Amino acid sequence: MSPSNHGFSTRAIHAGQEPDPRTGAVVPAIYQTSTYKQDGVGGLREGYEYSRSANPTRTALEQCIAELEGGARGFAFASGLAAEDAILRGLLRPGDHMIIPTDAYGGTFRLVDKIVKPWGVDYSLAKVAHADAIRGEIRPGVTKLVWVETPTNPLLGIADIAAIAAIAHEAGALLVVDNTFASSYLQQPLSLGADIVIHSTTKYAGGHSDVVGGAVVVAEHVAVPEFEDAAERIGFHQNGLGAVSGPMDSWLVLRGLKTLALRMERHCDNAERIVQLLQSRQDVTNIYYPGLDSHPGHDVAARQMKRFGGMVSFQLAGGEQHAVDAIGRTELWILGESLGGVESLIEHPGRMTHASVAGTELEVPGDLIRLSVGIEDAEDLVADLEQALG
């Protein structure tokens, strides 16, 4: 079987996951082991030596996610941020410069600002919805990496991956895309010219709010010669730092991926229904959803995404306290951080996920509400949200 010729769902279910040759077990085993018997000193079976270096359940996940993103190599980590660290400190060196979005995920900004920068890598912020803003921040010969998230959190900004890849490569810099919000199903950054994709598999990839994990996929051909060995360097960092995905966590993400396509279609269906509800209400002053014609990134999103995803943000007339009160009144929508699970979540970015960026360039409006639209029955989600908004 050569899974790479198959469609997305076939790969999601089969890539890296041949039935067990000994027992025929259809589902990969959870190899809950730290070490492996050697057949004589150095006689490793299929290269397995110690589970920080490699574990068969993690290998299955790494092969699966690489095939889903159309890349050459996949790496699974203990969290999305551990995956990001492996890219940044695996590839950059003190003295290098990188560019990140003004509205990057808060944890990404914290990693870059508080850990990678003190280590010696400088960064600039750019509004990635305007590709030219990135060109303006390039420092020739020094900028080695451009980091992009699309759609962004929580304002659903859209970055033009192909345009930014061209700008980065012209400057001799790599393009890394955080594909967490879109998922591998809705968006394939490597096919648009990105060199590396990163996911928080905690979100849509895992999809059931029961695991924290991260993944990196490196393209077959990295466009910058200096980084030809990017996959080896990330692999070295993964083993050298050791923030690996454990066997049970790898298994949960593998299981989640099998239904990714189905779940994403339903997330999108339900999000569209919720957007219709919001559009019908006088008290909703602004809706952030790339599927709307009025969204400034709509055309780019339509070009590079299969559909527009399950995340919706909106502003509510009546001010911050009114938004906070409405969020507190939902019964079905669960008030909580994170996103991408089967259950619908509602949150107040200003006081929750984005509280740490208050007073900075990244501050979000106080009357903003963010929804991670789940896969429940749409009528129930609509009814509960209407009830909460009053």
Ligand SMILES: *Cc1c(COP(=O)(O)O)cnc(C)c1O
């Ligand atoms: C959650 C998230 C991360 C960080 O992932 P963890 O698994 O929480 O470490 C990175 N990027 C985006 C877009 C996220 O939503």
